[in-house]
Amino acid sequence: MIVALFALVALLAPWIALQSPLTQDLAHRLTGPSPAHPFGLDSLGRDVFSRVVYGARISVVSGVLVVATASAFGITAGTVAGWVGGWWDEALMRLTDMFLAFPSLILAMAISAILRPSLTNALLAIAVTSWPTYARLIRAQVLSLRSRDYIDAARAQGATDIVIIVRHLIPNALAPLLVQATLNIGGIILTSAGLSFIGFGAQPPTPEWGLMVSEGRTFLMDQWWVATFPALAILLLVLGFNLLGDGVRDVLDPRLRKMG
Amino acid sequence: MEMSLARYLARRAALTVFVVFGVTLITFALTHVVPADPVVAYLGDHAPPELVEKVRHQIGLDRPLPVQYLLYLRDLLRGDLGISIMDNRPVSHDLGQYLPATVELATSAMVVAILIGVPTGIVSALYKDSWPDQAARVFALGGTSLPVFYVALLLLGVLYSRFGVLPGPGQLSIYTPPPPHLTGMVAVDALVAGDWAALGDALRHLVLPAFVLGYFSTGLVTRMTRSSLLEVMRQDYVRTARAKGMGERRVVLRHALRNALLPTVTVIGLTFGDLLSGSVLTETIFSWPGIGRYATNSVTNVDVPAVLGVTLVAAVIYSVFNLVTDVVYAYLDPQIRYT
Numbered sequence: 159m160i161v162a163l164f165a166l167v168a169l170l171a172p173w174i175a176l177q178s179p180l181t182q183d184l185a186h187r188l189t190g191p192s193p194a195h196p197f198g199l200d201s202l203g204r205d206v207f208s209r210v211v212y213g214a215r216i217s218v219v220s221g222v223l224v225v226a227t228a229s230a231f232g233i234t235a236g237t238v239a240g241w242v243g244g245w246w247d248e249a250l251m252r253l254t255d256m257f258l259a260f261p262s263l264i265l266a267m268a269i270s271a272i273l274r275p276s277l278t279n280a281l282l283a284i285a286v287t288s289w290p291t292y293a294r295l296i297r298a299q300v301l302s303l304r305s306r307d308y309i310d311a312a313r314a315q316g317a318t319d320i321v322i323i324v325r326h327l328i329p330n331a332l333a334p335l336l337v338q339a340t341l342n343i344g345g346i347i348l349t350s351a352g353l354s355f356i357g358f359g360a361q362p363p364t365p366e367w368g369l370m371v372s373e374g375r376t377f378l379m380d381q382w383w384v385a386t387f388p389a390l391a392i393l394l395l396v397l398g399f400n401l402l403g404d405g406v407r408d409v410l411d412p413r414l415r416k417m418g
Numbered sequence: 419m420e421m422s423l424a425r426y427l428a429r430r431a432a433l434t435v436f437v438v439f440g441v442t443l444i445t446f447a448l449t450h451v452v453p454a455d456p457v458v459a460y461l462g463d464h465a466p467p468e469l470v471e472k473v474r475h476q477i478g479l480d481r482p483l484p485v486q487y488l489l490y491l492r493d494l495l496r497g498d499l500g501i502s503i504m505d506n507r508p509v510s511h512d513l514g515q516y517l518p519a520t521v522e523l524a525t526s527a528m529v530v531a532i533l534i535g536v537p538t539g540i541v542s543a544l545y546k547d548s549w550p551d552q553a554a555r556v557f558a559l560g561g562t563s564l565p566v567f568y569v570a571l572l573l574l575g576v577l578y579s580r581f582g583v584l585p586g587p588g589q590l591s592i593y594t595p596p597p598p599h600l601t602g603m604v605a606v607d608a609l610v611a612g613d614w615a616a617l618g619d620a621l622r623h624l625v626l627p628a629f630v631l632g633y634f635s636t637g638l639v640t641r642m643t644r645s646s647l648l649e650v651m652r653q654d655y656v657r658t659a660r661a662k663g664m665g666e667r668r669v670v671l672r673h674a675l676r677n678a679l680l681p682t683v684t685v686i687g688l689t690f691g692d693l694l695s696g697s698v699l700t701e702t703i704f705s706w707p708g709i710g711r712y713a714t715n716s717v718t719n720v721d722v723p724a725v726l727g728v729t730l731v732a733a734v735i736y737s738v739f740n741l742v743t744d745v746v747y748a749y750l751d752p753q754i755r756y757t
Contacts (some may be wrong), residue, residue, distance in 0.1 A: 255433065256440030259733045261741075263695035264713060268729040271717040272448055348565060352699050355567045356714055371568050379575045389568035397563040 160398030166375045169212040175208035198383035200337035200373065202363075206383060208390050209365035217368050217395055220350050221343040227285045229339055232292025237323060237331075239293065240300025251297070258315055262287035263349055270358040275296065277366065280350050280359040285406040295338055299331035333410045341403035344396040351392050367392045426748055434741045441733040442494060445726045446487050475485035499730070500723035504716060509727035513709060517731075518602025519589065520708030523631060523701065524693045526624050528686060530632030531639050538636075539643025544670065546648065554640055554694065561637025566696060570630045570703040577626065585623050594619045627704040631696050635689040642685040649677040679749055687743025691736045 167174055176195070183203035191198045196208035239250040266283030273279045303309065304327070312322050349369030353359035358365035362373070367388040374385025474480050481489075493500070499509035542554040577584045585591055589604045597608040597616045605624060608617035650656065651674050659669045694710075701710035709728055716724035 228497050229629055252436065255437045256444060259441050259737045260438050260444075260729065261691045261695040261732050261736055264732045265700055267698070267713055267717045268445075268448060271720055271725040272451060275717075320644060323653065344563060348563075351565055351693070352567060355565075356699065356702055358717055368565070368567070371565065372570070375571050378571050379579055385568065385571065389565055392565045392568070393563055396565075397559060400559060400563055 160394055161402050164214050164218055164395050164398060167211055168218040175205075175211040177205050177208050179204065179209040179212040180363055181205070181208075187389035188384070189375065190381070191383055197387040198381070200370070200384045201381075206242060206370075206387050209370060210367070212365040213367045213370065213388060213391060214395070216277070216360065216364065217347050217351070217392070220277070221347045221399070224281050224285045224288060224346045224350075225339045225343050228288035229292045229335060231285075231289040232294075233296050233335070235289070236296025237291040237300055237328065240297040240322060241304065241319070241327070247297070250293065254293050257287060257290045259307065260287055261354060266349070266353055267358055270353070275351070275358045275361065277360040277364065278356070280353045284346055286351055288346065291338060291342075292335055295298050296328075296331055297332050299334065303327055303330055335406045337403060337410055340406050341401060342391070344403070347392065347396055347399070423748060427745060430748075432743055434737050437737050438734055441730060441737070443487070443734075445730050446490050446620070447728060449722065449730075450483070464589060476624055494730075499727040502716070503721040503726040504719045504724060510725050512712060512724065513727055513731055515602070516707060516709045516712045519604075519706055520694075520697055520701070520710060522603035522605060523624070523627055523706055524690070524697060525710055526628035527635065527696075528692055529633035530689075531635035532686065534632075535636040535639025536679070538641050539640045539682075540647060540670070540675065542640065542644040543647040543651070551644075554644070558637035558640040561633045561635070561640075564661050566630060566634065567699045567703060569633070570627075570700060573626055573630065574703065575753060584626055585619070587703070589623055589707065590619055591623075595748075602711045627700050627706055630704075631693060631700045634692060634696055635686070638685050639682060641677065642682050645682045647674060650674045650678045667685065671672055680695070680747070683750070684743055687739060687746070690743075694732050694736060 164271045174302045181204060183199060185203065186199055187201055187203040189195065189199045189203075195205050195207060197210060200206055200209070229230060235254070237249050239247040262284055265287050266280055267287070269278070269283040270279050309322060312326050317325070350359055351366070351371075354366045354368035356371070360369050362369065370388035371392075374381070374383075374388070378385050471480075479486070483735075497510050499513070502509050502512055503505070505512070506604075524631065538554045538557065542551045545551050574586070577588045591597055591672045594616055596604065597611040597613045600610055604621040605617060608614075608620050656669060656674050659673050661668075697706075697708060697710035698713055699710070700706065701708045702714045705711070709731070713725065713728040715721075
């Protein structure tokens with residue numbers, strides 16, 4: 159529900175926003191919430207509501223994009239490791255071990271120091287640290303599915319490896335990945351907002367929520383609206399994805415639902 | 419049985435060595451995707467070409483990559499992480515100075531996570547689906563959904579700036595003389611020195627950052643304690659204990675909890691990586707002189723050797739922590755073996 163709402167806001171941002179997220183009104187800077195500006199104005203007199211609305215685009219798209227990239231990579235690596243086995247399996251799994259050794263935010267900072275800080279580089283860095291989890295999940299699934307009867311049946315009918323993998327194996331292996339992905343998106347949005355907050359993600363004047371909290375930090379106690387509304391937006395969206403992840407898990411894994 | 423445990427530990431330790439080796443390969447690779455020439459960046463755009471060549475040769479940048487990597491490894495084994503561009507000191511020296519504060523903060527955060535998370539998880543499991551369980555669920559979800567940087571700013575603003583209940587950023591107040599340097603962890607040093615005033619001040623400075631940093635892990639610990647306790651409660655030996663007429667409290671605390679805490683131990687170990695990541699934001703906001711803030715400063719100053727030093731050390735600490743977690747787990751639960 160929450161996620162759908164944010165997705166809608168992101169999609170319809172130009173129609174929902176009251177004005178452009180970049181329009182400045184310096185004469186009325188830091189004015190509080192009013193009917194004309196429900197979330198108030200920031201230090202450059204930009205409408206916080208419009209910026210939060212446009213920020214939904216950035217956060218929703220970032221989360222989905224990172225998960226899509228990481229899981230595409232993870233599915234490929236995991237399938238190869240589980241299906242081909244042997245040396246490939248060993249090599250790919252040791253590669254995941256290496257990447258899993260990095261705390262994601264810190265590797266992301268290193269990458270943004272070496273390339274230059276930008277939202278794209280931050281997202282790239284987060285994707286780099288996320289794919290191994292997916293690779294391992296898919297590998298485990300492939301290993302348990304590959305000896306199933308329906309795979310043997312497909313092979314007996316003369317299906318090639320590629321056909322078996324694409325048509326039979328991957329679709330059946332996707333359920334845990336979907337759960338993991340939904341639960342991950344929240345964390346990814348938090349990490350990228352955190353990176354932008356300390357200045358290594360989105361750069362001004364982008365209406366990115368983490369950056370907006372950072373810009374509002376100096377007047378948090380007096381002009382609370384500048385930082386608080388973007389922070390609330392982050393909380394709600396992340397909460398939405400976490401709840402959605404719990405829900406998806408309950409639906410796909412009835413055993414857990416009984417456990418409560 | 420003993421034999422297989424020893425073999426498992428050996429395999430697990432070998433894997434860690436391999437991973438650390440791989441980590442150095444990745445940090446090395448990162449230094450070589452730098453778009454700008456580090457020598458030109460160091461000497462300036464107008465440096466004469468002969469000088470650039472000479473420095474390149476001195477640093478070894480004109481050698482083949484595998485040779486450069488081996489040299490890099492050799493330096494690492496000597497504890498040489500390069501020279502920081504920011505302060506012109508060895509990176510290893512800087513890290514040695516900043517690491518204790520992070521260890522102090524991360525340990526306190528874990529204590530917070532355990533002290534709050536385990537009891538909350540127990541209450542949650544005992545009152546499953548009633549209001550205490552729901553409240554605990556909301557609390558746990560908050561830990562994984564709240565932007566930690568905003569919470570930190572808000573708490574600092576309200577408790578320090580507005581009401582002055584808790585001290586501001588930093589490890590000690592400016593008027594508190596620091597205890598003699600021993601471990602670098604101010605609270606520990608104060609304790610050893612018997613300096614109660616400094617200890618009190620240090621602990622009061624520690625409360626907010628430790629809570630902010632620990633809240634994320636608290637949520638995970640709560641959920642894990644709850645679900646594993648529920649799982650254990652349905653097992654035969656718990657039913658036997660109940661059938662013997664044992665009180666419910668005793669059943670839970672004496673029999674069920676011991677076994678239920680096993681997965682919780684793992685979660686605590688695994689959140690350590692999150693603590694390291696989280697410490698970057700927490701330390702930056704609370705001006706905590708640890709490696710997280712050092713990392714932020716080095717990235718801001720594009721100090722590549724320092725950034726890679728932090729990255730490498732964080733990855734190594736994280737890997738070792740995972741190893742310890744696995745070993746503890748294997749030791750506690752003889753059924754689980756790595757395959």
